[in-house]
Amino acid sequence: MYRKLIPPTKQEDKSITTSALRDPDNPPLTDSELINMCHNTGRGPQKTPTKIPISIRLAPDVVTYFKSQGKGWQTKINTILSDYAHSHNNLQ
Numbered sequence: 001m002y003r004k005l006i007p008p009t010k011q012e013d014k015s016i017t018t019s020a021l022r023d024p025d026n027p028p029l030t031d032s033e034l035i036n037m038c039h040n041t042g043r044g045p046q047k048t049p050t051k052i053p054i055s056i057r058l059a060p061d062v063v064t065y066f067k068s069q070g071k072g073w074q075t076k077i078n079t080i081l082s083d084y085a086h087s088h089n090n091l092q
Contacts, residue, residue, distance in 0.1 A: 051078070 008016065020028060029037075066073040 007013075020026070066077055069076060
């Protein structure tokens, strides 16, 4: 549902700012703190070895089945292929 954002009036904004500045438990952020919060440097280092992104063509019924399993469907496909490769080729 779409809701229109209604900004506060100047008087409301001044009242909110004044109250926030008086709160000793929650001081306002400095400009440098705000700038540091906005810098997105990516995902960061992964805990396990990275996977290789590829493009693969699969039958529609296969994709539909795995997607119906919910979140993690690509990981399930990877697990099945990994199990197959290990059992047929002695991969480690």
